[in-house]
Amino acid sequence: MRSPKRFLAYGYLAALLVFIYLPILVMMAMGFNESPNYQLPFRFSLVWYQQLSGNEILWRAGRNSLLLAASTTIVATVIGTMAAIAFSRYKVRGHVVLQLLLFPPMAVPWLILATAMLICFYYTGIGRGLHAMLLAHVALALPYVIVVIGARLQSFGSELEEAASTLGASAWQTFFRVTLPVIAPGVAAAALFAFGISFDQFVTSYFLSPPGVTTLPVEIYASIRKGFTPEINAISTIIIIVSMLLLLMVSRFYRFGGTN
Amino acid sequence: MMMFYFSFLSRMPFGAAEPALTLKQYALFFERDFYRFLTWRSIMLGVHVTVFCVLIGYPAALILARSVEGRWREAILLLVVLPFWSNALIRIFAWTMVLRTDGVIDQALHAIFPWAPSLGILYSYPAIVVGLVHSFVPYMILTCYISLQAIDGALIEAARSLGASNFTIFRRIILPLSLPGLVVGVILIFVPTVGAFMEPRILGGTQSIMLGTVIEDQFTEVFNWPLGAALSFTLLAIVMLIFAAAYPLLRNRLKLA
Numbered sequence: 001m002r003s004p005k006r007f008l009a010y011g012y013l014a015a016l017l018v019f020i021y022l023p024i025l026v027m028m029a030m031g032f033n034e035s036p037n038y039q040l041p042f043r044f045s046l047v048w049y050q051q052l053s054g055n056e057i058l059w060r061a062g063r064n065s066l067l068l069a070a071s072t073t074i075v076a077t078v079i080g081t082m083a084a085i086a087f088s089r090y091k092v093r094g095h096v097v098l099q100l101l102l103f104p105p106m107a108v109p110w111l112i113l114a115t116a117m118l119i120c121f122y123y124t125g126i127g128r129g130l131h132a133m134l135l136a137h138v139a140l141a142l143p144y145v146i147v148v149i150g151a152r153l154q155s156f157g158s159e160l161e162e163a164a165s166t167l168g169a170s171a172w173q174t175f176f177r178v179t180l181p182v183i184a185p186g187v188a189a190a191a192l193f194a195f196g197i198s199f200d201q202f203v204t205s206y207f208l209s210p211p212g213v214t215t216l217p218v219e220i221y222a223s224i225r226k227g228f229t230p231e232i233n234a235i236s237t238i239i240i241i242v243s244m245l246l247l248l249m250v251s252r253f254y255r256f257g258g259t260n
Numbered sequence: 261m262m263m264f265y266f267s268f269l270s271r272m273p274f275g276a277a278e279p280a281l282t283l284k285q286y287a288l289f290f291e292r293d294f295y296r297f298l299t300w301r302s303i304m305l306g307v308h309v310t311v312f313c314v315l316i317g318y319p320a321a322l323i324l325a326r327s328v329e330g331r332w333r334e335a336i337l338l339l340v341v342l343p344f345w346s347n348a349l350i351r352i353f354a355w356t357m358v359l360r361t362d363g364v365i366d367q368a369l370h371a372i373f374p375w376a377p378s379l380g381i382l383y384s385y386p387a388i389v390v391g392l393v394h395s396f397v398p399y400m401i402l403t404c405y406i407s408l409q410a411i412d413g414a415l416i417e418a419a420r421s422l423g424a425s426n427f428t429i430f431r432r433i434i435l436p437l438s439l440p441g442l443v444v445g446v447i448l449i450f451v452p453t454v455g456a457f458m459e460p461r462i463l464g465g466t467q468s469i470m471l472g473t474v475i476e477d478q479f480t481e482v483f484n485w486p487l488g489a490a491l492s493f494t495l496l497a498i499v500m501l502i503f504a505a506a507y508p509l510l511r512n513r514l515k516l517a
Contacts, residue, residue: 005327006327009323009327009328010328012319012320012323013320013323013324013328013336016316016320016340016397017336017339017340019316019394020339020340020343020394020397020398021343022358022364023351023354023355023357023358023394024343024346024351024354026354026357026358026364027350027353027354027357030357108451108496108499109451109452109454109455109456109472109495109499110452110455111455111456111457111472111475111476111492111495112455112492112495112496112499115475115479115488115489115492116492118479118485119485119489200346200347200348202347202348202349202458203458206480207479207480217347217349220349220350220353221349221458224349224353224356224462225461225462232353236347236350236353236354239346239347239350240343240346240347240350243346243347244342244343244346247341247342248342251338
């Protein structure tokens, strides 16, 4: 009696997954198609990947993206870890207000944040450029980092730390020998998150990039507006695969965090 | 974090100041029908996208939470979330290949029915909606799934043993109890959709003028920052109003968690 219903339910989910993956798979396939106008029949070719390897502008943008994502990861993870510990282990004055302040980057449209940052950086003399993008990316990634590490911290009591300090460990010893190893999976997941957020961030980079200094998403947007080139398919395919691998790693770390 | 906080504050005084404080930019907004029309358009876009996300995402979450079990459930959830962490720009771009005239849908259709009319809808309002729904439906599935999963199965058993029909169970138990998740999902989708500019730009063509695209132009093409700032502040005000309206429900949700 239940089986036709079940069939319908699974069919629905399958249709949903097709909807979600159709454009991505089409794009990946077109990256390997010889025709520049996405014409079928499909003829396998690596020509777009060859062209991509000769595209200096995209390579430079890619280097910027990687540099930015790496610096964002380091800065956001260090600050985020400290903030998460401060929130969960000490009574920080006004911590409710501070925690509420973490929400805007997740709830306000990025467009508004980006224009706000542009104006703010302009008036404070920071201007535009990679350093401005770094500030913006750190600001966007921090809330996620704090939430992820905070969740890990919450799942452990502070007993271990208290035990360490009653046994005579200094604050630093306690942190490096007890707290850090315990929250390490959370920190790793948070770092991957930060990297992913920065690497994919388009809106703030777009507003904060001065002429000549671009990141990969900004460059891709520019070429889409100028007109299609199948090279974009090739680079997009690479980016998507990298992001998905990152997410799979995050989910692994999360699993570890959950079962402990 | 301080930097971010500061950026938030510094915007408000700037909104109308250039170089002296003036309300001219805001006056412009209210005087010209054009901007009011745009705001309305953006809000309608948000409504359309959100409605589709609910219609598609809620049943999916229901199925996942109620009739799929174990490893399959985990795997499907992961599959749903996976592309959502890849670059939004790229996913939107990918749709252009699928939707355009003579695109993948067209060619597949014509391979089967050579006489069928073209279904290419690129550069139209429906294309924008499709792209945005695709971007945001995972949010809806996740938030609904979380609150649906938290419903105690015993409640449903009890209702069934008291003779409630499936529909009654859904209407009186499942829907009310999952409402907080639904509301959170609606907010998470509606807010960014109203401010979207890249998606309408790529998928919408001449149909693409939204509040977001005008703000983008003011900053990057026209260099009229004050007007851009005034418009973004208006957008922010809309978002805040929505949050204020949803606050009671959000508070309930926080209490549940």
